[in-house]
Amino acid sequence: MTIAQTLFRTLKNPTLTLLVAAALLGSAFAGHAGAQSTTPLPNPQVVITTNYGAITVRLFRDKAPLTVKNFLAYVDEGFYDGTIFHRVVPNFMIQGGGFTPDMQEKPTREPIANESRNRLHNVRGTLAMARTSDPDSASAQFFINQRTNLRLDWAPGAAGYAVFGEVVDGMSVVDFISSSPVQQIGPHANVPVDPVIISKIERKSLL
Numbered sequence: 001m002t003i004a005q006t007l008f009r010t011l012k013n014p015t016l017t018l019l020v021a022a023a024l025l026g027s028a029f030a031g032h033a034g035a036q037s038t039t040p041l042p043n044p045q046v047v048i049t050t051n052y053g054a055i056t057v058r059l060f061r062d063k064a065p066l067t068v069k070n071f072l073a074y075v076d077e078g079f080y081d082g083t084i085f086h087r088v089v090p091n092f093m094i095q096g097g098g099f100t101p102d103m104q105e106k107p108t109r110e111p112i113a114n115e116s117r118n119r120l121h122n123v124r125g126t127l128a129m130a131r132t133s134d135p136d137s138a139s140a141q142f143f144i145n146q147r148t149n150l151r152l153d154w155a156p157g158a159a160g161y162a163v164f165g166e167v168v169d170g171m172s173v174v175d176f177i178s179s180s181p182v183q184q185i186g187p188h189a190n191v192p193v194d195p196v197i198i199s200k201i202e203r204k205s206l207l
Contacts, residue, residue, distance in 0.1 A: 042061065043058050043059055043060055043061050043062060044058075044059050044061065044068075044072070044203060044204075045057060045058050045059065045168065045203070045204040046059065046072075046075055046165075046201055046202060046203055046204060047201070047202055047204050048080075048170075048198060048201050049198070049199045049200050049201070049202075050085070050173065050177070050196055050197060050198055050199065051195075051196065051197045051199065052173055052176055052177055052196060053170060053172075053173035053176070054169075054170055054173065055144070055167055055169070055170035055171075055173050055174060056167065056168050056169040056170055056204060057127055057165045057166065057167055057168065058165060058166055058168050059071065059072070059127075059164060059165040060118075060120060060163070060164055060165055060166070063115075063118045063119075063120055063163075063164070064115045064118050064120070064162055064163070064164035065115075066112055066113060066115055067112065067115050067129055067138075067162050067164040068164050068165070070109075070112045070139075071142070071164065071165075072203070073109075074097075074108075074140050075201045075202065075203065076203075078200070079097075079106065079108075079140060080097050080140075080198050080200070080201040081198070081199065081200045081201070082100065082101075082197070082198070082199070083096060083097055083098065083099060083100060083106065083197075083198050084096055084099055084100065084101055084192075084195050084196055084197055084198060085177055085192065085196040085198065086098065086099040086103065086188065086191055086192075087143075087188070087189070087190045087191065088177060088178055088180050088182055088190055088191075088192050088196070089146075089178070089190050090146070090178050090179060091146065091147055091178070092145075092146060092147060092149065092178075093143045093144060093145050093146050093147075093149065093178075094143060094144050094146060094174060094177050094178055094196075095130050095141060095142070095143035096141065096142070096143075096196070096198060097130075097140050097141045097142050097198070098130075098139075098140055098141040101195045101197060103185050103186065103188060103191070106140070108139035108140045109139060109140075110139070111131075111134075111136060111137045111138055111139045112129075112136070112138055112139070113136050114129075114131070114135045114136050114138065114159060114160070114161075114162050115162040115164070116135075116153070116154040116159060116160035116161055116162040116163075117154045117160070118162065118163070120162075120163035120164075121148075121150060121153050121163065122145050122148070122149040122150060122151075122152040122153055122160075122161060122163055123145065123148045123149075123150070124145055124146065124147050124148050124171075125144070125145065125166050125167040125171055125174070126144070126145050126163045126165065126166045126167075127142055127143070127144055127145075127163065127164055127165035127166065127167070128142065128143055128145065128152065128161040128162055128163045128164065129141070129142055129161060129162045129164065130142055130143050130161070131161065135159035135160075138162065143161075144167065144174050146174055146175065146178045177192075177196050180192040180193070180194065180196060181193045181194075
C-alpha cells in the first residue's frame, strides 16, 4: 500500500484522524517549546574582602548582564585588589573600587551603558554603579546602599543608577564602614580617615 493510500484511509477513519492530528500538534508544540526554552543565566557571587571584614554579594546577571559582565572583568583581572572605599556617607551609601589608598584614581576601560531601567531598586544592601552626571559614564566604581535610596532609581526624566547585585552576607561590615570618621582630601569629600581597604574581590565558588 502506498503512503498516499494509507493517508487516504486514515483520513476516512475519524479516530485515526484525531490521533494523527494530536500527534502532529504535539510534535509542533514540543518543537516550539524546545526552540523557545533557554537555561536561566546563573547569578554568580563574589566576596569583597576588606580590612574590616568580608561582604558576600550576589550579582544579577539576569537583570543587568552588561553591568555584571563589566564588573566581573575587573574582578577577574584583580583591578579592585588594593583599592579603597573612598567615599562614605552615613545613612546613605559607601562607594569604592576606583582609588588607591593615596587617593590616586586607577585608569579604567571604556564606560558602559546605563542599565538602570531593569526595574531593580536601590534598596538597602544593593550594589549599583557609580557614575558622573553622564548616565552612560560608569566604568569600575560601585556603591553599596546602606539604606533604601529609591530616589536613585530610574524614573521618567531621571537616568538613575544601575543596580546589579545585593549583599547576601556582611551587611554588618557595610554598616560599620559607613560609620567611619571622614575627611576632605583635595576635591574629595567623605574620605575615611583610616583607609577602608579592599584587599581583594573574587568569585565565590558555589560548589
